[in-house]
Amino acid sequence: MSERLIYLPLGGAGEIGMNCYVYGYGEPDKERLIVVDLGVTFPDMDTTPGVDLIMADMAWLEKRRKRIEGVFITHAHEDHVGAVGHLYERLGVPIYARAFTANIARRKLDEYGIGADAVITAPIWPEKIELGPFSVAFVPVSHSIPESAGLAIDTPAGRVVHTGDFKIDETPVVGDPFDAELWADVARGGVKALVCDSTNVFSRHPGRSENTLGPDIEALMAEKTGMVVATTFASNIARLKTLATAAERAGRSVCLLGRAMRRMTEAAVETGLLSDFPKTIAPEDVGSMPRENVMLLVTGSQGERRAASAQLANGKYLGIELKEGDTFLFSSKTIPGNERGVIRIMNQLSEKGVEVVDDHDGLYHVSGHANRPDLEAMHAMMMPSALIPMHGEHRHLSEHVKLGEARGIPSVLAVNGTMVELTGNRPRVVDYVETGRSYLDGSVQIGALDGVVRDRIRMALNGHVVVTLIIDEDGAPLGEPWCEIMGLPETGESKTPLVDVLEGDLNQFLMRATKRTLSDDTALEKELRNITRRSAQSEIGKKPEVTVVVSRLA
């Protein structure tokens, strides 16, 4: 049977976040595999209450564990590297990444007691990593974190270019400028398929460079007379530098607050990326300085409840308290879904008299992703035989497919689980694989469809009643049944305590119940559950979740 080249997204295609892509080469069902990115996505109360992190389901890969050659991480954003610690043992293959990304990955593995040698620091194009039928090069690209890379994946069937997240930025302040010559070099000899970031396909204006922000940020820092607090993603080292440099020029000392802020700057210093970052001061030194001489650089730009931003908005943090006359700058964009958290912080700051400045007018933030014209530029540079949009919701992938087709490039919409064969003249969907999500919940990994989270949501919506009944040695109820309620009002329609109403109705049923009913656990539990739900519905207008515990005295 002839060999083939396949592409299979397990996460990140049909959503933004949780990136995980598989490439395979070999005879069908015997392909050797490489994995690109092991990212996470974040839970929310609506769909995943109590969950800590969400990752792509590894079932398909684990079954083919012996065929996996390695994992490549394109960059150190959580939605690309966040799951390495949680999933390393399940895949058991080496992880390749550039130095900064490797530094972050090793910190994550360390939390699981996995040694630093699990991650191999990769060289960059034109050097290649040879793994089975694959020859893979990290191609430096600009993005909103240092040392992002696309991958040039060479196979006997030709070259696939996997862009990773990218923008076209020739002056990115920190990290690699976009190098058009280098990418032209990658394109030389032909690109079988371009697998391309889709995040900003709906943004019609050309992307702006990171270095356009400096002057406006500097003007703001200089103009304000109180303390200035700035928040952005800690991983955006270039932004940290822009903010810190602006602060320094405005006569402000910089204080970093938040765990991620320290972790990221440490990693950047360790890997030589931040040699000329302004000196920082410790939180305990802030109090003794005039407010106009301080800038805090803090985590929590997305309104995260435990981050430094939220704590400063809410009260004191490490002895620092904001007050009237201070300014809080969101050098960030609110990710859809995070609006409530961000607005909560803005209002808390407003209550303190702190002026809030956001990116409403486009002065203080630029995106890390290629806008539509930049995607078109990438298409033109690569001139691929096929385009597969990735990293986007369905609507982004769909729009990106239209963009490719408009240029005459055969383009495929492949959401998670869609296996695409790239070997023929045109890309072709050859299989649909069952994919899903797994949740890190406390210390346990559970499946999204296990029902655990569904039960939590039901309890949150409907409350929970526990009915306990003891059946004596003769098969008769011992005393009356009793109810415990949680998450339900104490009284309803009748003003009698709800538990009394429920217990009364249950007892009425039991007094009339036959021996036969009482002897059948399943039937009895079902009946008690139904009575409880009906009784609650008429008393409080709500059908709760019900757990029935029948204990039989032996």
Next chain:
Amino acid sequence: MSERLIYLPLGGAGEIGMNCYVYGYGEPDKERLIVVDLGVTFPDMDTTPGVDLIMADMAWLEKRRKRIEGVFITHAHEDHVGAVGHLYERLGVPIYARAFTANIARRKLDEYGIGADAVITAPIWPEKIELGPFSVAFVPVSHSIPESAGLAIDTPAGRVVHTGDFKIDETPVVGDPFDAELWADVARGGVKALVCDSTNVFSRHPGRSENTLGPDIEALMAEKTGMVVATTFASNIARLKTLATAAERAGRSVCLLGRAMRRMTEAAVETGLLSDFPKTIAPEDVGSMPRENVMLLVTGSQGERRAASAQLANGKYLGIELKEGDTFLFSSKTIPGNERGVIRIMNQLSEKGVEVVDDHDGLYHVSGHANRPDLEAMHAMMMPSALIPMHGEHRHLSEHVKLGEARGIPSVLAVNGTMVELTGNRPRVVDYVETGRSYLDGSVQIGALDGVVRDRIRMALNGHVVVTLIIDEDGAPLGEPWCEIMGLPETGESKTPLVDVLEGDLNQFLMRATKRTLSDDTALEKELRNITRRSAQSEIGKKPEVTVVVSRLA
């Protein structure tokens, strides 16, 4: 003691939604009172899972029930009228509103079996309603729903102008154009205080008129060759008319889908506001028509899960199914916090091949609230002795105060519960009243601080374990304790079923427990709870909510 005029917001000041404002006139603590608006706000999973509606706490008003003269509803948006049905009996005073608003209010009261005469249809300025020391006129104003009104509230201490929600729109398509002469008339003789909408204080450009939308919407309807679906708030009768008229001109028949869509158009027809609305067709007739000759006008612009939009995105609705080539228009703005629901629908539509058009470029929607320049125009028209911003989060009120002060108008930031005396030369905060929220939960009204919702959130985040233990007549455990889990993984670290691990640890404790421990219910329950939490923490990395049920055989 001298008489005074007071203002007290119970809802809507420090938030957007749940409007409820009180005015009083008389000797301190003997003031006669009127209430302006009885609105609701909507629950979310993050803070109010399972709750149906959120209303202002009526405790303060109920205690002063005998002093209330009446309730005035400015317009028929849910955040102004939504609570009338739920709260009418608790206040027991007549409700005044203009005809369209009264029609909607009566429908809500009808659900509680309250007769139509509870609502009095009010005349408009210059006619006045005399109630105790108050003389109140409804002053027509433009907004995104018909027959909105501000209130001119005359008291022995002077006139308060309460704007209600408003915009300055001289061509609003349906309903009252903004009438500058009429408002000038209201201002004549002096305005003691202007209590003013703050929603759009951060929008710096002048507001746009409803009638600017027609041409672009018509062009869209004409250009598309498949079915067009348009969604907007059902209460925006002017928008419905703009959309329906555009459809008719493009040769499309209009079909209304969704309960609110029918209720609102009915009310508009009954009150004579919609005499020239294009003829509509029934959902069952849609199937037999060419797709290019149909426009569906549907509810659910905010991504509400049960609305027509969500159902059409998800599958069929009343036999109608969208498909490739159709177009879905969001003639609306996504309210912060609703992004996830709206994006979910957009992606489902994308999966069906339906083109989604939103207001990204500002072509298909205008706001119903006065932007900053229009607020300034209102300030200039009224020339009030005092400004009190209302209807806004803290940041909006704060910004609006700055705007007023910049014009030299004494301005007060008064959030819910702040009692402001307006009688003196300058407005003055005289009291802080305890306010809050009550929840409609099923058929029961519960307090926000009752702990019911807190318990639901805890179960959603942590899961729930129920521990049952029987103590025999001699005070010894009868058999072993047992656990039921809900919302927790079945196994953890040890791969043994979680319930077995918990029961094992509990049993170990019980085997060593003294008679004294076993005889003290409170101590025993506390101990069993702690053991369960510790055991779960080490097994699954999570501390669940625990309910302990100890049954003693008598």
